[in-house]
Amino acid sequence: MTNTTDYQTFKDLLGDRFTQSPSDRALHGRSESYFDEMPPDAVAYVETVDEVEQIVKLCTAQRIPMIGWGTGTSLEAQAAAPHGGISIDFSRMNKVLNIDTSNMLVTVQPGITREALDIELRHTGLFFPVDPGANASIGGMASTRASGTTTVRYGTMRDNVKALQVVPASGKAIRTGSRAKKSSAGYDLTSLFVGAEGTLGLITELTLKLHPRPEAISAGIVAFPDMVNAVDAVIATIQMALPMARIEFVDPDAVRAFNAYSGTDIQERPQLLFELHGTETSVAQDAETFRDICDEYGGEEFQWSSKPDDRKILWTMRHNAHYAILASQPGARALVTDICVPIANLAQAIRETRDDIAQSGLRGPMLGHVGDGNFHTLLLIDPDQPDHIGIAQSLADRMAKRALALGGTCTGEHGIGMGKQKFMDQEHGAAWDMMGTIKTALDPNNLFNPGKLVRSR
Numbered sequence: 001m002t003n004t005t006d007y008q009t010f011k012d013l014l015g016d017r018f019t020q021s022p023s024d025r026a027l028h029g030r031s032e033s034y035f036d037e038m039p040p041d042a043v044a045y046v047e048t049v050d051e052v053e054q055i056v057k058l059c060t061a062q063r064i065p066m067i068g069w070g071t072g073t074s075l076e077a078q079a080a081a082p083h084g085g086i087s088i089d090f091s092r093m094n095k096v097l098n099i100d101t102s103n104m105l106v107t108v109q110p111g112i113t114r115e116a117l118d119i120e121l122r123h124t125g126l127f128f129p130v131d132p133g134a135n136a137s138i139g140g141m142a143s144t145r146a147s148g149t150t151t152v153r154y155g156t157m158r159d160n161v162k163a164l165q166v167v168p169a170s171g172k173a174i175r176t177g178s179r180a181k182k183s184s185a186g187y188d189l190t191s192l193f194v195g196a197e198g199t200l201g202l203i204t205e206l207t208l209k210l211h212p213r214p215e216a217i218s219a220g221i222v223a224f225p226d227m228v229n230a231v232d233a234v235i236a237t238i239q240m241a242l243p244m245a246r247i248e249f250v251d252p253d254a255v256r257a258f259n260a261y262s263g264t265d266i267q268e269r270p271q272l273l274f275e276l277h278g279t280e281t282s283v284a285q286d287a288e289t290f291r292d293i294c295d296e297y298g299g300e301e302f303q304w305s306s307k308p309d310d311r312k313i314l315w316t317m318r319h320n321a322h323y324a325i326l327a328s329q330p331g332a333r334a335l336v337t338d339i340c341v342p343i344a345n346l347a348q349a350i351r352e353t354r355d356d357i358a359q360s361g362l363r364g365p366m367l368g369h370v371g372d373g374n375f376h377t378l379l380l381i382d383p384d385q386p387d388h389i390g391i392a393q394s395l396a397d398r399m400a401k402r403a404l405a406l407g408g409t410c411t412g413e414h415g416i417g418m419g420k421q422k423f424m425d426q427e428h429g430a431a432w433d434m435m436g437t438i439k440t441a442l443d444p445n446n447l448f449n450p451g452k453l454v455r456s457r
Contacts, residue, residue, distance in 0.1 A: 009058055010044060010086070017045040017092075028067075028087035032134075032322070033075050033419065034335040034381070034389070040067060040081035045089045049165065049173055049204045055088060056202065057171035059447055067449050068198040070137030071113060075336050076417030078144060078197050082451045088202060090139055096120045097205065104210040105162060105179055110139025110203050126210040129154035132413065133319045139203045144415040145195030149246045149318070152238075152371030153277065154211060156413070161194050165205035169443050173204060192438070197415055198449040200442045214277035217245075218287055219311040220304025222294045223269045227251060227354060230270045231347040233297040234370045238343055240293070242286055246275040247371035248318055251354070254325060254365035261324030262317045267301060272370075273318055274304075275311070318367075325365050325378045332380040335389070337396040337419075339403035340374040340412025349406055350375060353399055360391050374412035401426075416453045424455070 010018045020042045029039030046052050059066050065085025072079055081087060090111035098107040101124050108117060115135045117128055130141060132148035140146075142164070147156035154160070163177030176189035193200060224230035227249075234247055250258070252268045259266055274290065276283045283306070291302050305311065317324075326334055341349045350366065357364035357377065368375025377399065379392040400410035400423045410416075410423040424432045436454045439446070446457060 005041070005062055005064060007042065010042070010055070013051065013054055013058075014044055014046070017047070019043050019045075025087075028069055028072070028079070028089065029081060031072055031074050031077055031079060032336070033077050033417075034333055034392075035077040035080060035418065038077070038080035038082050040087040041084040043069075043087045043089055045092055047092045049167070052088065052167045052202055052204050053171050053173060055086070056167050056169065059086060060169060060171065060445065063445055063447065065447050065450050066202065068110075068139065068143065068202050070111065070140030070143075071135065073134040073136045074140065074144065074417060075414040076411075076419035078415055078417040078449070078452060079140075080418065082418065085447075085450075090137065093204070099124060100179070101126065103179060104212075105207055106210055107205060107207045108138055109205060110137060110142075112138050114138065114141065121210070124210075125213050127213050128160070128208055129211050130157055130160055133321070138206055138208070142194050142203055142206055143196065143198050144413070147369070147372070147374070147413045149248060149315070149369055151369055151374075152247055153243060153245045158191060158194055160209045161190060161206055162209055163207035164190050164193055164203055166193050166201040166203050168201035169445070169447070177207070179207060195415075197417065197453045199439055199453050200448060202448070214245075216280045216283045216306060217275065217277055217311065218283045218304050218306040219246075219273070219275040219314050220287070220302065221266065221274070221314065222272050222291075222299045222302045223267050224272070224294075224300070225269070225298045227270045227350055228347050229297045229299075230272055231350055231370060233272065233294050233299060235343055235346065236293050236297070237290060238371060240289075242289055242293075243276070243278065244274060244290075244371055245277040246273070246315075247369075248273040249350075249366075249368050249370040249375065250318075250321075251366040253363060254321060254367045257324040257328040257365060258317050258321070261320060261327050262313075264313075264317060272299075273314060275315075321367055322378065325380070328365075329363060329380045329382075332382055335379040335381060335392040335396055336376060336414070337379070337399060338368070338374060338376040338412050338414045339399050339408060339410060340372070341403050341406045341408030343373045345406040345408070346370060346373050346375075349402055349408070352402060353377065356395055356398055360395055362388065362391055362395070364395065369412075372412070373408065397422075418452060421453070421455070424453075
């Protein structure tokens with residue numbers, strides 16, 4: 001954006017909800033990634049679809065970049081503004097518009113957070129299952145095709161978004177998908193926008209698939225002598241089709257951080273955290289079957305509970321992993337990265353990554369949603385050591401290349417943003433160019449979240 005940009009029309013439209021204050025701009029230039037702050041030139045706090053439509057038309061007329069903003073929890077700088085422009089903040093579009101219990105659907109605005117939606121649904125006996133850990137906005141979760149701890153049973157955002165309202169470059173909202181269970185009517189535009197990271201338009205409404213709240217839930221933890229044994233137990237569990245709702249891996253370094261941060265006393269060994277959903281009888285039976293599997297692979301200290309307080313302690317600890325690991329090395333920054341591989345190759349990927357980290361001189365606690373072949377590392381960087389960022393980036397690059405060599409993907413759930421564009425050609429080849437063709441067709445002026453996901457132009 002240049003100094004000749006006419007902001008007055010935006011101010012006339014939004015009043016005090018359009019701001020160029022340094023604090024607002026700085027807030028919308030940050031994320032939980034390792035990237036430096038990249039603030040927009042202005043921030044627009046929208047409240048209606050009509051306002052979004054008008055902003056898109058104004059930005060198109062003046063060639064101003066537009067970056068959608070939810071809660072700022074992205075890990076690959078998806079909401080940063082490397083080319084300036086306007087950050088369109090959806091935090092005030094945070095309402096539940098309709099709960100359709102008969103069809104097990106809910107329609108929401110994009111700014112509602114995962115936790116707020118769960119509260120709204122509690123009286124219905126239904127819930128929305130996608131749980132990336134962070135209290136992210138639903139619109140942001142759709143834009144990055146988020147998943148998380150419950151993916152192994154309930155799927156990702158791709159599986160749970162039924163329909164969208166999107167404002168594309170024309171400035172006129174369109175609807176994709178329907179409330180029907182299936183359709184063979186034309187291109188699947190819903191899937192096109194889910195995972196597009198805001199590069200094709202701005203999501204203003206989502207219809208989501210809901211699931212019945214389980215009659216019974218149990219959760220627990222089990223220790224293993226080494227990481228390979230733990231992962232082999234997971235592979236055996238998945239191959240037996242045991243209906244795990246969550247099955248998470250944490251390495252000893254992550255366990256130490258958990259203990260210090262949460263006041264727990266977990267053995268500093270590789271651990272699996274798990275959860276089962278079903279009836280009282282099925283949950284008890286599945287827990288015993290899982291115990292037997294773990295015993296075969298050296299599992300010890302098998303503990304499980306159906307008490308809500310026990311489950312809350314366990315998953316709060318897991319969801320606070322990012323902050324616990326940062327707190328374990330005061331002053332450090334983290335390069336957080338993830339990969340996803342076919343489940344049969346998971347043990348190899350984790351073992352080779354662990355060896356890489358051990359030889360690097362950096363700390364890199366590992367944890368992940370191993371039930372679907374996805375794991376994360378938090379590579380801790382000392383800001384006073386100039387070589388640390390280069391070492392961490394090299395480790396992350398080797399992780400991504402390893403995943404691709406094993407038939408996987410450079411990111412299971414963090415997305416591409418700016419950080420992982422370098423791997424798109426290797427992963428997709430000519431299909432990445434096709435993504436660029438779609439981007440050009442739908443956003444010819446390259447105004448929606450420029451510099452992300454597709455090849456730079």
